[in-house]
Amino acid sequence: MKGLIIFFILININIRAQEQIFVLCEGNFMSGNSSIWYLNDNDNLVEYGENPIGDTGQSLKVYGNKLYVVINGSGIVESYDINESGELSLDQSLSTNYSGPREIEIYNNIGFITEWYTNAILKIDIETFEIIGSITVNGLPEDMVIEDEVLYVSIMLDSEWQNTNKIISIDINTDEIINEYIVGMGPGQMIVNDDKLYISGIYYDENWITYSVTSMINLITQDILITDYGNNSLFGNDLTLINGEVYRTYNGGVIKLDENLNPIENTQIGWYNNVYSMKSYGDKIYFGLSDFVAPDQVIVMNLNGVEVANYTVGAIPGDFAFTYYSDCINNGDLNLDGSLDILDIVEIISIIIYAEGNATDESICIVDSNNDGSIDVVDVVYWISIILANH
Numbered sequence: 001m002k003g004l005i006i007f008f009i010l011i012n013i014n015i016r017a018q019e020q021i022f023v024l025c026e027g028n029f030m031s032g033n034s035s036i037w038y039l040n041d042n043d044n045l046v047e048y049g050e051n052p053i054g055d056t057g058q059s060l061k062v063y064g065n066k067l068y069v070v071i072n073g074s075g076i077v078e079s080y081d082i083n084e085s086g087e088l089s090l091d092q093s094l095s096t097n098y099s100g101p102r103e104i105e106i107y108n109n110i111g112f113i114t115e116w117y118t119n120a121i122l123k124i125d126i127e128t129f130e131i132i133g134s135i136t137v138n139g140l141p142e143d144m145v146i147e148d149e150v151l152y153v154s155i156m157l158d159s160e161w162q163n164t165n166k167i168i169s170i171d172i173n174t175d176e177i178i179n180e181y182i183v184g185m186g187p188g189q190m191i192v193n194d195d196k197l198y199i200s201g202i203y204y205d206e207n208w209i210t211y212s213v214t215s216m217i218n219l220i221t222q223d224i225l226i227t228d229y230g231n232n233s234l235f236g237n238d239l240t241l242i243n244g245e246v247y248r249t250y251n252g253g254v255i256k257l258d259e260n261l262n263p264i265e266n267t268q269i270g271w272y273n274n275v276y277s278m279k280s281y282g283d284k285i286y287f288g289l290s291d292f293v294a295p296d297q298v299i300v301m302n303l304n305g306v307e308v309a310n311y312t313v314g315a316i317p318g319d320f321a322f323t324y325y326s327d328c329i330n331n332g333d334l335n336l337d338g339s340l341d342i343l344d345i346v347e348i349i350s351i352i353i354y355a356e357g358n359a360t361d362e363s364i365c366i367v368d369s370n371n372d373g374s375i376d377v378v379d380v381v382y383w384i385s386i387i388l389a390n391h
Contacts, residue, residue: 184213
């Protein structure tokens with residue numbers, strides 16, 4: 001039976017989707033030269049036509065058919081429509097009153113934005129693009145991840161802008177702080193893998209000597225592992241998953257971490273100078289290289305360490321976002337019968353269970369509700385909620 005289900009899915013879907021890449025160049029501080037770049041139909045990374053977009057571009061997020069951009073220095077959040085060719089047009093802009101917005105996470109049409117100057121997490125309705133609330137925290141919140149309706153937030157600095165070592169968890173339904181975890185100093189970026197929360201950390205002493213640390217919280221047992229590398233400037237702050245394994249930026253590339261969070265020799269991919277940012281997607285790794293003066297570069301590598309693309313971009317490429325664009329519609333109607341119903345849910349679950357999460361580009365385009373490049377239980381929950389809301 002499962003073979004018939006998968007066969008039915010494969011023969012009824014025409015693959016037309018293509019990968020789209022968005023790059024946010026931070027720009028030079030107080031210069032107002034932040035910029036967005038995207039891949040065009042000729043596989044060239046080109047400038048968005050209305051660049052520059054403001055002062056100090058901080059982070060990107062794709063959700064549905066929109067790209068959300070946080071511009072730190074300008075204190076604004078912008079949404080852009082993504083058309084069928086992957087091109088952008090500005091939809092809405094929201095002022096945060098120069099609150100120092102940093103990172104953005106989106107769940108069930110609610111945007112969460114960390115703010116340094118208010119020691120808070122701003123909440124916005126991404127459909128109306130209006131502020132709907134704020135969650136006060138003790139310190140300067142940085143990165144966020146959502147797992148099982150819990151928002152995990154790294155607190156990089158305390159309210160006095162001194163090094164701290166906290167991760168907090170927040171119930172996204174009540175905005176109440178559930179727990180506080182003590183991890184390595186200077187917690188920054190986070191990812192979840194196999195019920196474990198991984199946290200990169202970089203911190204400095206009074207002489208600005210660089211120290212690095214990686215921490216891990218087991219979300220089931222609540223055990224915490226901290227591996228401090230001491231005075232070590234080889235590590236960057238970016239974490240990613242490659243083939244289900246945790247990698248961190250290291251010595252001009254990325255390197256796999258073992259179960260004790262130590263780098264594994266001979267697993268490094270990439271050897272570049274001036275690596276400023278990194279993110280992986282599918283079977284490729286994207287490096288932002290910068291000497292802090294435009295033009296800078298984005299390098300794309302495959303998992304064998306072969307450079308497959310080299311793009312020229314604006315100053316300081318700091319973040320990446322990815323999605324698929326095609327003539328399909330992201331509406332959950334996987335069997336293409338013109339309606340979203342229980343039959344689509346059955347097929348989505350079949351892909352997850354029997355194909356081990358693998359799917360065609362077209363099925364991802366139709367079903368991937370949060371644009372993470374895969375079909376999983378998050379998408380099932382989302383499309384079920386849409387069905388229930390419409391009945």
